[in-house]
Amino acid sequence: MKSKFLPTKDNIYSFIFNLILLGLTLIIGGYYINYQLVKINQQNASQQNLIEKRNEFIKEFTVSGQKRIYLAEQYSQNLRNHESEQVLNRSWENYMNAVEDWNSRNLLNPLFISYYFGNENRNEFYNVLAINISELHKDLLSLRDGKNVNIDSSIEDAKHELFIFSEKLLSY
DSSP: OOTTTSOOOHHHHHHHHHHHHHHHHHHHHHHHHHHHHHHHHHHHHHHHHHHHHHHEEEHHHHHHHHHHHHHHHHHHHHHHHOOHHHHHHHHHHHHHHHHHHHHHHHHHHHEEEEEEOOOHHHIIIIIIIHHHHHHHHHHHHHHTTOOOHHHHHHHHHHHHHHHHHHHHTOOO
């Protein structure tokens, strides 16, 4: 008499087939999941690297602009305080070094702004911030030539626009 609980040949073959299929699935799935995890990690690392480079750009951009504005303000204060020729010359030299630094970076600033933050922000840089900084420079040159200009307003406008623009880039 045959027992109902003994496996048949079909059940044994089916079990072996399912066991082999499970093994293959685990092996292939393990490689595929590992491949996907490596791919995701590489994407995350690439994205993190981009964020770090973007943040470094913002820092350098803001420091360069702030240094230029600060040294313009310092020069105007030295003029206002009737400092010696030596102090004025040194102050002007410091300011012009900051202008040189800003201008040398400014060749690439629009490119990086466009790359990291889009063309709209690049246009804002050109149409707002760059104009304010240029106006500050023109007013400082006029002040240096002895003309009466509202340099405090130019300085405050440039500070304000740099702050607003830098804050916008940081929140992007």
